[in-house]
Every structure is written in C-alpha cells, then in structure tokens.
Amino acid sequence: MSAGTINRGEFAIVGVGEPDTQNRVPEKTELSMGTEALLKAADDAGIAIKDIDGWFVPGGPSPNQAGEYVGVFPSYADGGNVGAVSPIAMVGHAMAAINAGYCSVAAVLHTQLSRSGPRGGGGGDTSSTIGGQFIAPYGIEGEYSRHGMVANRYNQTYGTEMSGFAELAVSNRKWAQLHPRAAYTDPMTVEDVLNARILSWPITLPMVCPVLDNASAIIITSADRAKDMNKKPVSILGFTQEFEMSIDFKEDLLDWEMIRKSGEKLFPMAGVSHNDIDLVQTHDCFIPVPILEVEGLGFCEKGEGLAFVADGRTAPGGDFPMNTNGGGLSYSHSGSFGLASICDTVEQLRGESGPRQITDANIGLVTGSGGGFTTNTSIILTNQ
Numbered sequence: 001m002s003a004g005t006i007n008r009g010e011f012a013i014v015g016v017g018e019p020d021t022q023n024r025v026p027e028k029t030e031l032s033m034g035t036e037a038l039l040k041a042a043d044d045a046g047i048a049i050k051d052i053d054g055w056f057v058p059g060g061p062s063p064n065q066a067g068e069y070v071g072v073f074p075s076y077a078d079g080g081n082v083g084a085v086s087p088i089a090m091v092g093h094a095m096a097a098i099n100a101g102y103c104s105v106a107a108v109l110h111t112q113l114s115r116s117g118p119r120g121g122g123g124g125d126t127s128s129t130i131g132g133q134f135i136a137p138y139g140i141e142g143e144y145s146r147h148g149m150v151a152n153r154y155n156q157t158y159g160t161e162m163s164g165f166a167e168l169a170v171s172n173r174k175w176a177q178l179h180p181r182a183a184y185t186d187p188m189t190v191e192d193v194l195n196a197r198i199l200s201w202p203i204t205l206p207m208v209c210p211v212l213d214n215a216s217a218i219i220i221t222s223a224d225r226a227k228d229m230n231k232k233p234v235s236i237l238g239f240t241q242e243f244e245m246s247i248d249f250k251e252d253l254l255d256w257e258m259i260r261k262s263g264e265k266l267f268p269m270a271g272v273s274h275n276d277i278d279l280v281q282t283h284d285c286f287i288p289v290p291i292l293e294v295e296g297l298g299f300c301e302k303g304e305g306l307a308f309v310a311d312g313r314t315a316p317g318g319d320f321p322m323n324t325n326g327g328g329l330s331y332s333h334s335g336s337f338g339l340a341s342i343c344d345t346v347e348q349l350r351g352e353s354g355p356r357q358i359t360d361a362n363i364g365l366v367t368g369s370g371g372g373f374t375t376n377t378s379i380i381l382t383n384q
Contacts, residue, residue: 008271011095012226012233013381015045015219016343023183023212023332026116030060031069033215034111038070041217046230047105052219054103056094058086059336060112076102082241083371085283086110087216088338091379092239094220104221111215112334135248144208146247146373147286148200153253154288155202157303162202164306165287166193169206169329171315172284176326178316178356183212184330207287209333216339218346234346237363237380238270247373258376259296259369266297266365270380274299277380278361279348280320281341283368284327293367294322297378321358324348338368342379349383 017040019025019033042049055074057063063077076097082089087110094106139145155161167190176182188206196204226233242258242265244250267273280299282290291305299320300308314322325331325344332340345364347353367378 008237008269009235010223011098011220011236012223013218013220013236013342013346014226014229014231014233015041015043015047015217016346017041017044017217018181018340018343019215020181022181022214024115025113025213028113028116028213030111030113030117030215031066033113033213034060034066034109034217035070037111037215037217038072038107038109041107041219044230045219047219051105052107054094054097054106054220056090056106056108057110058090059110066109066111072107074103082375082377084285084335084337085368085370085375085377087336088342088366088368088377088379089241089375091218091220091236091342092241092377095236095239098220098222104225106220107217108220108339109215109217110336110339112336113213114211114334115213117213143286144200144203147208147288148203150247150253150286150288150292151202154291157254158306160306162194163190164310165207165291166190167312168284168290168306168309168314169193169287171309171312171318172323172327172329172331173206174315175324175356176330178354179325179331182326182331183210184326203287206329209285209328209337212332212334214332214334214340216343218339218342231350232383234349234381234383237272237382238266239377239379240266240269241375241377243375245374254292254302256292256296256369256373256376258374259293259367260298262367262376262378263297266378266380272363272380276363277365278321279324279345279358279364280322281345281364281366282323282327283337283370284323284329285333285337285370287329289369290322290327293369293376296376297365297367316356324353324356324358337370338366338377341366341368342381345381349381
C-alpha cells in the first residue's frame with residue numbers, strides 16, 4: 001500500500017453491529033442506541049473500544065459528542081455530510097485515513113432518533129436560501145413532490161405503470177418478514193400498495209421510506225490486521241462516490257449521471273462483472289430510486305428497470321436478491337441510510353442471515369443516492 005492509492009482488497013470490514021431494538025424506541029437516546037451498535041460491532045470484531053483510533057460519525061451527534069459518550073478518543077475523526085448516503089461515504093473516508101496513516105482501526109457509526117427524538121421546526125425555506133429562491137416558488141416542497149415527478153416521468157417516457165413499482169415494494173416487504181428487527185412485516189400485495197393513501201401522485205405511502213430510529217456501526221481496518229480479528233474479514237473490492245446537479249435543476253429527471261459514473265468506475269476497480277454480483281442493496285428511500293440505481297449502474301438498460309426486477313426477481317427465492325433486510329421501505333430508515341445495508345451484506349457474505357440467507361453469496365454491492373440526489377456512493381464487498 002502506498003500513500004495516495006487504495007487498491008482492491010487492501011481493506012476489510014471486520015465487525016458489524018446494530019441494536020437489538022430499533023425503529024420506535026422512545027426509551028433510548030441517539031447516543032445510547034449508537035453505543036449499543038458500536039459495542040456489538042467491536043465485540044463482533046474481537047476488539048476493545050480503546051483499539052479504535054479512527055472515528056467516523058455522519059449525521060446525528062458529532063464525533064466529539066459520540067466519542068466522549070462511548071469512550072472513543074481517536075487520532076482522526078470525520079463527521080462529514082453529503083446527504084442521506086453519508087454513512088456509505090464514510091467507508092471511503094475511513095479507508096483513505098487508514099491509507100494515509102492517520103489511524104489503523106476505524107469505526108463508522110450512524111445513529112439517528114428520527115421518530116422518537118425531537119424534530120426540528122421552523123418556517124421552511126426562506127428567501128435567503130437556494131430552496132426559497134428557486135424551488136419553493138414553483139410549488140416543489142420536499143422529497144415527496146420530487147419523486148412523484150420522477151415516477152410520473154418514468155411511466156410517461158417508458159410506457160410503464162405504477163404496478164411495477166408496487167411489486168418492488170412488495171418484494172422488499174417479503175424480505176422484511178424474514179428479519180426479526182424489521183419495522184414493517186405485515187403481508188402486503190401490489191393492490192394494497194396501489195390503493196394506499198397517495199402522498200404525491202402517483203406515489204403512495206408504502207412506496208416511501210418511513211421516519212424511524214436506527215443505529216448501525218462497522219469496524220474497518222487493513223487486510224493485514226484483519227487476519228487477526230474474530231471472524232473471516234469481508235474485503236472491500238471497490239468504492240466510488242460521484243456528484244452532479246441537484247434533482248431540482250436537472251434537465252432530464254431520468255438521467256442520473258452520478259450513478260452511471262459510479263458504475264463505470266466501480267466494476268473495473270473491483271475487478272468483477274455485473275454477473276458476479278450475488279446480492280444488491282439499493283437506497284429505496286422512494287420507490288423510483290432503486291430502479292434508477294439498477295439502470296445507472298449498468299445491470300440493465302435505461303427504461304428496462306421495472307422489467308428487470310419484475311416477477312419477484314428481487315424477492316426471497318428470486319435470482320436477483322435485492323434489499324435483503326427489507327430495505328428502507330420495510331426494514332428501517334432514519335434519514336441517513338446505508339450502514340444497515342452494509343451490515344446486512346456482511347452478514348450475508350458470512351452466511352449469518354438465517355432464513356434470509358442467500359445460497360453461495362460471495363460478492364455484494366451496496367449503493368445509495370442522496371443529498372438532493374446530487375451524489376451516488378457505491379461499494380462492492382466480498383468474502384473471497
């Protein structure tokens with residue numbers, strides 16, 4: 001390993017952790033819930049909290065606050081924010097910090113009490129903000145409106161129907177029914193999804209991620225040091241992060257360049273092909289996003305995403321397993337997203353997923369688009 005370069009397989013995830021209870025936990029605080037996740041991750045890796053010298057805490061409490069609470073006093077810390085997928089982005093930051101010699105064992109922690117904790121108030125966009133000047137005057141308020149437009153444009157452009165999107169939500173729910181910590185496990189049909197309350201036409205309630213309480217933690221170190229940890233390490237084959245114009249100012253709502261650029265770099269970096277991927281985790285904050293991510297990363301052509309995931313391909317037993325914990329729609333979503341998906345992928349690659357376990361799962365991909373959909377962050381992991 002040389003300074004300024006990060007090569008395939010030089011870093012590994014050696015520990016993952018999530019709290020035993022989440023989603024609706026008014027009895028917990030962000031710090032207590034995050035501590036539970038971190039202690040589980042450290043125990044999973046076979047290290048002590050004092051061994052952590054790299055500290056990455058996006059969203060929620062600051063690295064300073066979280067570190068003081070749990071007893072992590074690092075040599076290097078980062079609490080950067082690039083939107084909802086900041087937790088995935090921190091994996092790249094952690095690798096870079098280890099590579100630069102700033103730390104040797106890094107913990108990435110995300111904890112957010114979005115349902116049970118205090119919620120911010122205020123009067124919305126003001127005239128001094130970008131949103132107040134250029135977005136609110138046109139009636140576009142919040143993510144519901146934005147993604148309703150994306151879904152409508154997709155259907156109008158490609159001749160698809162919302163029943164295809166609804167099937168994807170049902171597939172996620174089937175995965176969640178197999179997970180003991182999932183938020184929503186009630187049986188759900190395509191008709192249930194289509195007939196549910198409309199939030200922003202044509203998107204209905206089950207097509208939108210809930211606002212919940214969640215914490216996740218992972219431990220990252222070099223491949224050499226990973227050999228001494230508790231369990232077989234899960235190697236990081238590739239990591240990408242790309243940016244582009246916000247969804248509010250895009251000329252084409254269906255051309256998400258940052259996802260395409262991620263895909264173009266990610267697979268050559270990882271040294272694998274699309275056919276090598278055994279499971280995929282997408283950012284299903286709103287139902288159009290997983291389809292645009294699958295298309296943008298190159299698993300299928302533009303406009304073919306709904307056909308690609310149709311007929312239960314992404315559900316348990318399907319040949320394209322996706323969002324195998326239930327995703328943001330049914331497992332958990334607290335605002336920031338992605339670390340729980342990495343935890344789930346690591347467990348799948350270790351063979352620890354119980355009734356959700358995918359046969360012969362060796363390579364997994366986690367992707368997320370956020371920050372007003374200005375950025376995509378993707379990672380490929382393997383047990384090989």
